[in-house]
Amino acid sequence: MGMIYIMLVVSLVIALFFLASFFWATKSGQFDDDYTPSVRILFDDESTQNSNNQIENKQIDGNSEV
């Protein structure tokens, strides 16, 4: 029966993990805008065809600073 205690604690830890990820998501602004990302995902990434690697790299750099 001692197993049940471990299971209870595990369930709490898992729930706490999700709570923490929710907090993190809120804090990092993921709920600030619930429309733009749904549109953004549909854009074709043309910059690869353009072989304009310089711009591409800059874009990645820029995003990581946000």
Add this chain to the structure above:
Amino acid sequence: MKEKTCYHCGDEVIGKGIIFDQKSFCCNGCKSVYQLLKDTNLTNFYRMESNAGAKPTLSNQHKYAFLEVETIRDKFMDYKDEKSARVTLFLPQIHCSSCIYLLENLTKIEPTVLSCQVNFAKREVAIIFDPKKITLAKLALLLDRIGYAPNFGNRSATEKKIDKQFLYKLGIAGFAFGSIMLWSFPEYLGVKSDDPAIRNFTSYLSFAISIPVIFYSASEYFISAFKALRYKSLNLDVPITIGIIALYLQSTYSILIGDGPGYMDSFAGFIFFLLIGKWFQNKTYKTLSFERDYTSYFPVAVTRLVQFDKGEKEEIIEIEELKERDKIIIRNEEIIPCDSTLLSENTKIDYSFVTGESNPIHKQKGDFIYAGGKLLGQRIELKVEKESNRSHLTQLWNDIKTTKKKTSGFLYQNKLSIYFLSILLIIAAISAGVWVFIDLTRVTQIVVAILIVACPCALALSAPFTFGNVMRLLGRKGLYLKNTAVIEKLNTITDIVFDKTGTLTNGANQHIEFVGDNLTNPQFDALYCLANSSTHPLSRSIVQYLRSKKIVSNYPIHGFTEISGKGISGSINACAIRIGNAEFTNQKELDSNETSTFILIQNGENISKGRFVFTSELRDGIEDLMHKLSGYNLHVLSGDRDKDKVLLEQIFPKNSRLLFEQTPKNKLDYIDGLKKIGKHVLMVGDGLNDAGALGIADVGIAVSEDVFRFTPSSDAIIEATKLWQLDKLLLLSNFSQTVLKICLAFSLTYNLIGLSFAISGNLTPLIAAILMPISSITVVIISTFLVYFKK
């Protein structure tokens, strides 16, 4: 004639327009945006939504010059270091997915921009750029050129944090609700373990995670109830708080004596549902600003002329630093920031932002010019008479602040909660009295059970969901409310006061008349040809007017010239024609308050003169609307002279009051007077001259051609094209009261069922756990269905 639309912005192309790449454009601005997009391989922009472009306005180089001044620029920057700088700009023109596509690909147009991310809901872009290669001023100009002019007004940043706090509260309540329910599962099934230690363990776990719920998630309700009690009044939060506390203490007690987790699951679920209701109610229109004041419309900085060794020097300073007697320069399309006198010759000023009147006003050298007007034409020099914060406009604004709206404290629910609480206490007292004789030991338990089950959770949810749904529905029909409390106020309205100019009438919906010499048909034909070659808005109106008279022609024009600010000329079939202002056509202006375009046709010795007079017309459907609104007392307060009195008398019901030549202060006092005799007033206005009236009325609705542009602070914003539906919108808002009553009936029924369990001493945690969510969900479903099926 088939009407063409601009490939970029979708506006009608007048005349030939500009043909480029086999596509027609309405103006050079649209064409150059297309060219830019084509050169950078971004033509997907047009594939996503047709005619999606925003029409660029003609801005001069100096528009963003103030951003070159370091102290001003740094105010707008979020972050800056050697390699990169980040700025968040508000672009009111963002309106569709194509806009997002274009802006997020800004790096392709301007490689010095490192990244650009759009927040559609707020109409903001966060741009990271290389400050060494491009300045903020150039960036702003680039955005302006592609049709997204950034707005550098004051924007509040405080609401963001509150929003997040609320999400944390909701998250914790949800987490606790789920976990406690999981651990209570054996209780639901009635499974009794041989080992009471497990039950105790889960109980204490539940207790532990309920602590942040009561002290953090539920704190708003306690604070609100406490405030109400301190002012010796009641609101719905008082019975809710009593219920929450009873629920929590009972459960804690039950856990401490080793009698299982009690009602902890109901408790956490209850808080969770309440917070969801609040979240639903608070999801308002982030993009619309109801509190924006005039400062966000004013420029941030202005060009001042300072005496220098030899002559004068221009320098850019912030508005706040302007002193009396300073000389300033205002350029075309710029706003005049302070009361001043005109040092230059003639000019035209558009006061539509202040008065709602879109016809520009002529000013001459030495005239006094009030702040808030927009310059139309060549640059002018002004002498500052009063500092910006002491100007006429600012004084008007401060008047409003001092006569701030008193909240009437009327809330249907608050009235209800008084009855609710007294009945609840009576029932509890009677049951306690009865149970004293049955079983003395159970009296406390019964009273607590009654308080728990009577907790008006469903009641508390019905209002946010009903009002929230109605608010969303109204928004879809073009009436945007500041918050849900406005709905309740709308339902008590007895009097409606209208402003005339810009509200009942419309600047764009113009009535045109030709006054002057009798013209022959060929002469009209020639006029049509000439006007058709110009893209000036007045020429466009003339073309449309002539077209409605079935005058359409296409002759070659010789020597076409367009002089901006004056007019156009050309010769057709040996007639020399001029269309333009009075001076340009050698005529005299009769009435400076009249908007007219003069014409001159010269055919050898034969000279014909005349003018097209533009008068504003009532908006479509206003006449019908007034008829439908006859159940209310109607009033009109107009700042104009009474030239339209006859027209208005015809369409307004007989008992309406029509007042003319009203100053902003008059309007404010009139509404205050109505309120003092017990009327509930709805004010419908548009310009800043109505701001006082809108502020003091029970409900102020600002009419706007474009809801994202400036509107005076108000309780609601209505799209100008939807004003004719005002009666329907009011009816819809009134319908919310019916829905609320139905929900009320349901939630009270559930309360009665629960009470019968409680009084008879049968309220187990299991029954509470079933009743509570069922009643809440029923109410939410009912309110949603009723509102959406009404329409």
